[in-house]
Amino acid sequence: MIPGTFDYHRPASLSDAIGLLSKLDSDARVIAGGHSLIPMMKLRLASPSHLVDLAAIAELKGVRIDAGEVVVAAMTTQHELIASELLAAHAPIIRETAALIADPQVRYMGTIGGNVANGDPGNDMPALMMALGASYVLRGPGGERRVAARDYYQGAYTTSALPREILTAVRFPAPPAGHGYAYEKLKRKVGDYATAAAAVILTVSGGRIATCAIGLTNVAETALFAQAAAQAVVGTALDKASLAKASAAAEAIAAPAADGRGSVEYRRKMAGVTTARALTRAFARATA
Amino acid sequence: MSKCNVSVTVNGKSVSAEVESRTLLIHYLRENLGLTGSHIGCDTSHCGACTVDIDGKSVKSCTIFALQAQGAQILTIEGMAGADGKLHALQEAFREMHGLQCGYCTPGMIMRAHRLLQENPNPSEAEIRMGISGNLCRCTGYQNIVKAIQYAAAKLNGVDYKEAAE
Numbered sequence: 099m100i101p102g103t104f105d106y107h108r109p110a111s112l113s114d115a116i117g118l119l120s121k122l123d124s125d126a127r128v129i130a131g132g133h134s135l136i137p138m139m140k141l142r143l144a145s146p147s148h149l150v151d152l153a154a155i156a157e158l159k160g161v162r163i164d165a166g167e168v169v170v171a172a173m174t175t176q177h178e179l180i181a182s183e184l185l186a187a188h189a190p191i192i193r194e195t196a197a198l199i200a201d202p203q204v205r206y207m208g209t210i211g212g213n214v215a216n217g218d219p220g221n222d223m224p225a226l227m228m229a230l231g232a233s234y235v236l237r238g239p240g241g242e243r244r245v246a247a248r249d250y251y252q253g254a255y256t257t258s259a260l261p262r263e264i265l266t267a268v269r270f271p272a273p274p275a276g277h278g279y280a281y282e283k284l285k286r287k288v289g290d291y292a293t294a295a296a297a298v299i300l301t302v303s304g305g306r307i308a309t310c311a312i313g314l315t316n317v318a319e320t321a322l323f324a325q326a327a328a329q330a331v332v333g334t335a336l337d338k339a340s341l342a343k344a345s346a347a348a349e350a351i352a353a354p355a356a357d358g359r360g361s362v363e364y365r366r367k368m369a370g371v372t373t374a375r376a377l378t379r380a381f382a383r384a385t386a
Numbered sequence: 387m388s389k390c391n392v393s394v395t396v397n398g399k400s401v402s403a404e405v406e407s408r409t410l411l412i413h414y415l416r417e418n419l420g421l422t423g424s425h426i427g428c429d430t431s432h433c434g435a436c437t438v439d440i441d442g443k444s445v446k447s448c449t450i451f452a453l454q455a456q457g458a459q460i461l462t463i464e465g466m467a468g469a470d471g472k473l474h475a476l477q478e479a480f481r482e483m484h485g486l487q488c489g490y491c492t493p494g495m496i497m498r499a500h501r502l503l504q505e506n507p508n509p510s511e512a513e514i515r516m517g518i519s520g521n522l523c524r525c526t527g528y529q530n531i532v533k534a535i536q537y538a539a540a541k542l543n544g545v546d547y548k549e550a551a552e
Contacts, residue, residue, distance in 0.1 A: 099429055106390065106407040106453045129454075136449050137431060139408075149407075151454060177443070201520025203434060203498065206443035207450070288519040289432070 101139035108151045112158065112237060112266065115150055119262045120239045122148045128264055130173055130212035133204050134221075158211070158266060161185055169269045172211025177202075179210060188272040191279035191297065195226050198281065201289045214247070215265040217257045217320065220291035224251060224321035225313030226281060229297040232270035238263035251320035277301050278384030282376035283315070284368050286359060292316040293359040294368035296324075296348065298376040300331075302384040307331050312344075312376070317352040317369040324348050327373055336381045344377060345370030392452045396421065397465025405452050411445075412436045414452035415462060423463035423493050427522070434521030437494035438462045444501040446520070463493035466500070475541040476500055476534070485534030487525035495521050499535045508539060511550075 107122075109115040119126055126148035129135055138144040152158055158173035161182045168188050170179070179185060179196040186193055199205060199213070199222050213223040214234060227234075227247035234245050236259055247268070250257050259265060273279070283295035295315035301308045310332050312324040327347035334340040354365035392414060393402035403418035415421045415438070424447060427435030431449040438447045439461035466474040476496045479485065486492045495518060502509060502517040509517060514535050515528070523531060533549065540547035 101408045103406065103408055105388075106451070108453075108456070132451075132454065133431060133449055136410075136451070140429070149451075153454065201434070202502075202517060203437055203444045203446045203520040204431065206445060288516075 099140035101136070102142060102145035104146055105148045106151065107148060108154050110154050112155055112264065115152060115155060115264060116237060116239055116262070118148075118150050119264070122150075124261055126150060128152055130209040130215075131175065131207040132212075133200070133208045134212060134216055134218060152211075152264070163188075163272075164269070166271065167269045168272050169267050170210050171267050172215070172265050173209050174211075176200075176205035176208045176210070176213075180205070189230065189270070189279075191226060191230075191281055191299065194279070195222050195281040195283075195297065198222060198283045198285075204289075210268060211265050214250075214268060215257070215259065217251055217253070217255045219254050219318065219320055220316045221321075222281070222283065222292065222295065222315055225295065225315040226297040227268060227270070228313035228321055228323040229299045229311045230270040230273070231311065232268050234259075234265050235267040235269060236260075236263040237266045242266075244269075248323045254319045273299050274301055276384060278380035278382070280376040280379035280383070282372040282379065284372050291359075292372075294352070294354070294365055294372045296369070296372040296376040298373075298380040300328075300377070300380050300384060302381065305385070306333055306335050307381065310377075312348070312373060314348060314352065314369055314373070317354040317365055319353070322351055324351060324373065326350070331377060336377060341374050341377060345374045348373040390453060392456055394452075394455055394458050394460050396460045397462060407451065407453055409452045411438070411440075411447040411450045411452045411455050414455075415447060415460075418452075421462055421464050424497075425490055425493055427490065427494075432522065433491070433494075434498060434518075435491050435494040437497045437521065439497055439501055442501070442504070444498045444520075461497070461500075463496060466496065474500075476503075476538040479534040479538035479541065480531075483530050483534040483537050485526065485531045486523075491521060491523045491525075495523065495531055499538065503535070503539055503542060507543060509535070511536070 127146035128150045176196040213221045232247045278300045284293045297313040300310040310328040312328045314322040327344040330343035349370040352366045352369035389404040425435040427433035436447040537547040
């Protein structure tokens with residue numbers, strides 16, 4: 099499979115990259131790890147006339163704390179996320195999730211920016227970013243703006259990023275020490291996209307859930323922020339009845355497609371099952 | 387359509403070739419450099435037969451343009467044996483432990499196992515299985531591939547390989 103032709107650009111700075119995007123044809127695409135875009139180009143589902151490679155831009159690398167928030171630069175690879183001690187200390191759910199993405203080779207190349215930016219509902223990080231209350235930093239010719247992960251996704255492969263904007267980083271407030279977390283991903287085999295998956299971040303006070311946020315992966319056209327499911331367990335000690343309510347609330351917002359991973363009914367049910375499993379594991383961690 | 391020069395270091399040798407921007411690294415290696423040890427299997431970044439080592443990372447060379455590797459240090463299966471033809475520990479291990487049947491996945495398996503052992507010189511069986519989870523083998527059922535990697539790890543660590551009881 100041979101992709102269509104394109105001109106290749108490798109800017110050394112973010113401002114150069116944005117300058118290029120401003121003057122090139124509107125079908126120019128940025129390429130990060132390329133492990134979503136290149137397969138699509140090989141299938142001729144994408145045929146950009148220009149590729150702007152972000153690999154040489156140093157400011158798009160690394161994990162840091164800034165103004166009390168964790169900032170993960172867009173070109174940080176899944177492999178680097180797993181290795182990051184800073185993330186392991188502040189948001190261990192990122193390591194747990196990154197390790198479930200694709201396979202080792204893909205994780206050396208795949209980036210957090212690419213994972214969240216392109217709007218593939220099968221990608222794992224968007225639901226996690228919703229649960230963490232993350233925002234995405236978008237830089238374009240008109241300057242920089244931030245969009246909440248919960249507002250970013252409009253449909254499959256459709257996002258609120260403008261054509262000439264580059265997603266430069268994700269940032270989120272570090273969950274408090276002692277929080278509970280879990281990413282529960284049901285998949286057929288290593289490397290597969292989720293049949294359904296749930297990301298949970300919660301805090302416990304006096305044996306009861308004080309705060310909770312839940313994101314769902316691959317059970318609708320976009321990742322979903324499952325607000326009602328989270329609300330169902332706040333104030334509880336995660337008894338059976340509230341867990342069932344949370345599952346039902348997750349199922350109620352799921353709108354999966356039937357595919358090789360299962361029927362609509364099965365995948366909707368699995369949205370509830372993964373939600374319950376993630377809640378149970380997160381609660382156990384917070385109360386351990 | 388303009389051609390671009392891609393210069394890289396492959397198996398310690400500086401090489402360059404004029405290619406189209408859309409040329410994938412696997413095609414650059416096989417067709418421009420004549421290094422046909424790395425195989426094209428699925429061509430969809432699933433099977434890992436095309437795995438090579440780029441700047442210390444295992445990469446599926448069917449899913450990266452040659453231009454993206456500009457200036458990189460690349461190691462392929464052709465660079466594993468010594469200049470005198472002495473097999474690398476992993477190559478010896480795959481032979482000794484019958485870690486292959488048809489051999490199609492083997493170059494990718496060995497290149498992936500090489501990086502795995504660089505990062506984790508003494509992996510558990512579970513770590514080996516997760517470590518090669520991006521490489522498909524349709525012949526062996528993986529059992530002897532895992533043993534081969536354990537054999538190579540032992541050899542590289544200078545200890546005797548002891549096969550676990552089954």
